[in-house]
Amino acid sequence: MLRLRKIVFYLFVLLYLILCPLTLLYAFGYLLKPGRMSGLVKTGLISLSSLPSDASVYIGNSRYTERTPTVLNDLLPGEYDIKLVLKNYRPWMQKIPVQAEKASPLKVLLVPKQFQPTRLWPGPLETILPLPGTHFFLLKGGARLGDLWGYNWKTEEGWPLVLPESSLYEAKPVTYFTVEGSPFVLVCVRFQNSEKFLWIDLRERERPFIDVTRLFPEKPTWVDWDPHDKREIFSLQHGTLNRLDLVSLAIFPGLVEKVRGYGISGKTLDLLKEDNTLERHNDDGKYLATLAPPALLNPFVESPLLEGFFGRKEFFRVKIFSEDYGLLWGEKGELISYLPVRPLVSSGVRGLEFDPPNRLLIWKEHALGLLTFSEQPEVFWLWENGKNIQQAFRVYGGSSVLLRDNEEMILLERTPYGDPQVYDLFEVQKGSAVFYSEESGKLYFLRPSDGSLCSAEILPQR
Amino acid sequence: MNFTYSRQHLSGRERLLERLLEILPGATSWSLLIGMTALSFSKPILAAALIIAFNLYWFLRLCYVTLFLVFSYIRLSLERDTDWMAKLSAVDREGSPETPSSEAIYHLVVIPVAKESAEVVEPGIAGLASSHFPPQKILVIIALEQRAGEAIRKGLSEIREKYAKHFFDFLIILHPDGLPGEARVKGANAACAAKAAAAYFEERKIPFERVILSCFDADTVASPDYFSCLTYHFLRCPDRNRASFQPIPVYHNNIWEAPGFARVLDIGSSFFQMIEATNPEKLVTFSSHSMSFKALVDIGYWPVDIISDDSAIFWKAYLHYEGDYRVIPLYVTISMDVVHAGSWWKTIRSVYKQKRRWAWGVENFPIVIRGFLKAKKIPLSKKIRHAVKLFESHVAWATWAFLLTFIGWLPVLFAGREFSSTVLYYTTPRITGILFHLASLSLATTVVLSLSLLPKKKIRYSRLKRVGHALEWCLVPFVVTFLSALPALDAQTRLLFGNYMEFWVTDKKR
Numbered sequence: 001m002l003r004l005r006k007i008v009f010y011l012f013v014l015l016y017l018i019l020c021p022l023t024l025l026y027a028f029g030y031l032l033k034p035g036r037m038s039g040l041v042k043t044g045l046i047s048l049s050s051l052p053s054d055a056s057v058y059i060g061n062s063r064y065t066e067r068t069p070t071v072l073n074d075l076l077p078g079e080y081d082i083k084l085v086l087k088n089y090r091p092w093m094q095k096i097p098v099q100a101e102k103a104s105p106l107k108v109l110l111v112p113k114q115f116q117p118t119r120l121w122p123g124p125l126e127t128i129l130p131l132p133g134t135h136f137f138l139l140k141g142g143a144r145l146g147d148l149w150g151y152n153w154k155t156e157e158g159w160p161l162v163l164p165e166s167s168l169y170e171a172k173p174v175t176y177f178t179v180e181g182s183p184f185v186l187v188c189v190r191f192q193n194s195e196k197f198l199w200i201d202l203r204e205r206e207r208p209f210i211d212v213t214r215l216f217p218e219k220p221t222w223v224d225w226d227p228h229d230k231r232e233i234f235s236l237q238h239g240t241l242n243r244l245d246l247v248s249l250a251i252f253p254g255l256v257e258k259v260r261g262y263g264i265s266g267k268t269l270d271l272l273k274e275d276n277t278l279e280r281h282n283d284d285g286k287y288l289a290t291l292a293p294p295a296l297l298n299p300f301v302e303s304p305l306l307e308g309f310f311g312r313k314e315f316f317r318v319k320i321f322s323e324d325y326g327l328l329w330g331e332k333g334e335l336i337s338y339l340p341v342r343p344l345v346s347s348g349v350r351g352l353e354f355d356p357p358n359r360l361l362i363w364k365e366h367a368l369g370l371l372t373f374s375e376q377p378e379v380f381w382l383w384e385n386g387k388n389i390q391q392a393f394r395v396y397g398g399s400s401v402l403l404r405d406n407e408e409m410i411l412l413e414r415t416p417y418g419d420p421q422v423y424d425l426f427e428v429q430k431g432s433a434v435f436y437s438e439e440s441g442k443l444y445f446l447r448p449s450d451g452s453l454c455s456a457e458i459l460p461q462r
Numbered sequence: 463m464n465f466t467y468s469r470q471h472l473s474g475r476e477r478l479l480e481r482l483l484e485i486l487p488g489a490t491s492w493s494l495l496i497g498m499t500a501l502s503f504s505k506p507i508l509a510a511a512l513i514i515a516f517n518l519y520w521f522l523r524l525c526y527v528t529l530f531l532v533f534s535y536i537r538l539s540l541e542r543d544t545d546w547m548a549k550l551s552a553v554d555r556e557g558s559p560e561t562p563s564s565e566a567i568y569h570l571v572v573i574p575v576a577k578e579s580a581e582v583v584e585p586g587i588a589g590l591a592s593s594h595f596p597p598q599k600i601l602v603i604i605a606l607e608q609r610a611g612e613a614i615r616k617g618l619s620e621i622r623e624k625y626a627k628h629f630f631d632f633l634i635i636l637h638p639d640g641l642p643g644e645a646r647v648k649g650a651n652a653a654c655a656a657k658a659a660a661a662y663f664e665e666r667k668i669p670f671e672r673v674i675l676s677c678f679d680a681d682t683v684a685s686p687d688y689f690s691c692l693t694y695h696f697l698r699c700p701d702r703n704r705a706s707f708q709p710i711p712v713y714h715n716n717i718w719e720a721p722g723f724a725r726v727l728d729i730g731s732s733f734f735q736m737i738e739a740t741n742p743e744k745l746v747t748f749s750s751h752s753m754s755f756k757a758l759v760d761i762g763y764w765p766v767d768i769i770s771d772d773s774a775i776f777w778k779a780y781l782h783y784e785g786d787y788r789v790i791p792l793y794v795t796i797s798m799d800v801v802h803a804g805s806w807w808k809t810i811r812s813v814y815k816q817k818r819r820w821a822w823g824v825e826n827f828p829i830v831i832r833g834f835l836k837a838k839k840i841p842l843s844k845k846i847r848h849a850v851k852l853f854e855s856h857v858a859w860a861t862w863a864f865l866l867t868f869i870g871w872l873p874v875l876f877a878g879r880e881f882s883s884t885v886l887y888y889t890t891p892r893i894t895g896i897l898f899h900l901a902s903l904s905l906a907t908t909v910v911l912s913l914s915l916l917p918k919k920k921i922r923y924s925r926l927k928r929v930g931h932a933l934e935w936c937l938v939p940f941v942v943t944f945l946s947a948l949p950a951l952d953a954q955t956r957l958l959f960g961n962y963m964e965f966w967v968t969d970k971k972r
Binding site for chain 1: 510511514515518519522523525526529530533537740741742743882883884885886887888889890892893
């Protein structure tokens with residue numbers, strides 16, 4: 001037994017000494033090429049996944065044995081025409097470059113040849129008021145508060161915010177304030193020649209709103225709150241930042257003076273002061289740090305790019321993305337990053353959406369771009385053929401973008417290997433907003449023919 | 463060689479060396495785990511390459527040990543029906559002058575008891591009484607701790623009353639608590655009993671060379687063939703007084719009563735011993751085993767301050783005889799209890815503590831290395847072989863399961879953009895997956911062997927129970943990681959920080 005054990009031991013040692021380097025070479029993409037030009041060649045691969053999965057894969061005209069998701073291994077460096085085909089879906093084609101020892105990952109969202117919208121709520125409705133990051137949106141059926149409905153897209157239930165017997169039924173909503181991830185809406189309504197402010201909790205059916213008018217002696221320039229805070233909101237009135245307590249309906253005035261823009265994240269307030277200082281305060285208004293002195297921001301006043309920018313005293317929304325990174329977003333769509341302070345877009349930014357881990361999807365009237373957070377933040381314009389881009393949503397983990405361009409819904413498939421693929425999907429009601437939820441994979445929109453609320457599955461259920 | 467097998471009472475330099483060697487296994491294990499984790503984040507390409515190389519090594523080693531497990535099983539099956547008494551008669555008939563007659567051989571069975579009840583001890587005594595080898599040649603000593611409760615003492619006295627007539631003699635030796643220089647370890651109790659036995663044999667003019675000692679755990683049930691098989695191998699061994707004899711431990715006494723995870727783990731221990739049995743050059747005594755009583759007396763009995771007395775006694779003898787000591791594998795089984803403490807949770811705790819105690823065998827490493835440095839007659843190659851095996855087996859025990867189940871996946875799970883765009887990012891899990899799939903063939907072999915090793919007579923359960931037992935092997939990744947590798951790492955960490963363990967008696971219930 002001992003001798004046998006020794007023989008087997010040395011055999012296994014030999015086997016390991018042979019197999020280990022071969023396995024490692026294979027793992028790194030090396031392949032033994034047979035034939036006249038035999039030898040070790042470097043290869044690369046394409047990792048393909050699609051939604052829905054199980055699509056046939058073609059390399060050039062040859063059909064690959066496996067279906068998606070799959071990995072096309074042992075490819076010699078070069079360009080490969082890859083095509084995905086699945087019944088009832090539009091074929092997907094792309095030229096994919098393969099480099100030695102590198103992987104080319106592709107995550108493809110296949111687009112149905114025909115969408116089958118589901119009618120959820122009868123029309124006619126005027127528009128949808130989205131509450132991103134929540135299970136809710138508002139349905140607006142007319143000019144009165146009584147025409148406003150809450151809607152839970154998760155349970156597909158709708159309910160009126162006020163009943164006909166309410167005195168506020170005929171009030172006319174003027175302004176809406178919402179915060180991403182918060183199920184609350186602050187609505188300013190005009191009622192009997194005065195303005196009232198209503199704090200609406202969309203999770204609450206019995207008593208969906210409270211009258212918080214006394215917290216707003218004057219109309220605020222802006223109202224903002226942390227989505228996780230149910231008690232306190234912050235309003236800006238004539239350059240003064242106030243903290244408002246929604247439970248006791250108490251105002252804590254003059255939290256910080258001479259403010260021209262602000263944003264809140266947790267217990268942190270980042271403020272753009274009137275002297276162009278960017279400061280960090282806590283939610284009690286206590287000064288914590290200067291993020292950028294006036295000297296850093298003032299040069300932009302002289303910049304042709306932002307000429308007159310700081311002279312106009314316009315309001316700036318401050319978007320805080322992390323402790324070290326935020327954006328100043330002006331009323332005219334200017335975008336300036338802090339930290340470091342750097343002008344990014346001179347005007348026209350209509351919307352932005354965080355694209356984890358370190359990017360931001362932004363859109364203007366005609367263009368859709370990506371802003372990458374880094375020490376040198378910069379904007380890369382993905383697509384500049386929009387007519388009038390109103391809304392944009394990240395789809396399938398950001399590998400695609402859904403756009404509302406006028407009344408057209410467009411799906412833009414991002415690819416690292418060339419121009420994005422653009423698919424016209426369908427039309428929605430003119431002038432009405434839409435809502436997309438990555439969680440349900442559905443787009444909620446108003447059908448042009450009858451203004452009813454419909455949903456269409458953009459992301460097939462996995 | 464005059465070497466004190468202990469970490470106590472060392473001089474300054476020796477103490478420092480001992481301490482450094484105590485630190486080494488734990489430091490190596492932690493360095494491997496932390497280093498590979500750090501590498502997975504900082505240099506994922508290098509980490510992935512190392513993981514592939516390691517996984518392939520693990521797979522080939524698994525194939526290698528599975529092969530010898532099968533060989534060992536075949537040999538165990540072939541020797542199962544051997545008539546050892548007939549073979550003994552044949553040896554006696556040969557009448558070789560170097561070989562004593564089997565009739566001149568006495569057996570001493572020492573059973574250390576601390577808190578085990580009579581219910582646990584009795585089946586083992588009954589097994590001894592029904593031995594094919596004449597029980598009248600067996601001296602049974604129950605080495606009882608003084609701290610044992612009154613109920614245990616009473617139960618053991620009743621056992622003695624019941625079975626004494628079968629044996630040469632049946633003694634209960636009380637081991638006083640807190641003797642100077644002793645720790646609360648099983649070895650101290652067994653040594654106390656063995657000293658009493660030495661006096662007993664001297665009094666009766668029975669030479670120690672004719673006595674074979676078996677030190678059994680309280681729950682050990684020897685097969686009826688055990689003593690005849692042992693006597694045969696003892697007589698056939700030219701250096702019989704410089705040898706230990708290691709049977710295959712199986713855990714069948716309460717196999718169907720214990721929870722599945724404990725069953726899987728202990729069957730794994732049996733298999734480990736079966737594999738080890740095929741390599742007598744590196745075989746070390748484990749759990750219940752036998753040895754020449756003369757050797758035991760010569761080397762000064764078991765260390766009285768070492769927890770892992772089963773392996774320590776081998777190393778003590780090996781160093782005492784400067785390498786001229788060996789372990790002879792016996793392809794005969796002795797049955798013990800699977801850890802069972804009543805509830806699942808209590809059993810998990812008991813299993814964890816038992817495995818940590820076993821893994822505390824790492825305490826032998828610094829002492830053995832110190833001994834090797836002093837032993838001039840042991841060939842260097844032997845020293846290196848034993849030292850590497852002792853060290854590597856403990857480090858592997860504490861690290862491999864973590865590397866295979868967790869750390870090996872880190873480079874892929876937390877890949878940055880740079881690594882995730884390489885071919886290696888995709889091939890690493892693929893290669894690992896293939897190796898794991900192939901390794902399942904080894905697992906299937908293990909399942910088949912475990913089913914065929916199950917006690918035939920004790921089957922009280924349906925075929926469904928057997929299927930359930932086969933499926934229990936799916937618990938292997940969990941069991942090996944949390945109830946084997948983790949306690950081993952725990953033991954090494956304690957040794958690393960000089961936080962020495964005390965003996966803890968495993969819970970065993972019937």
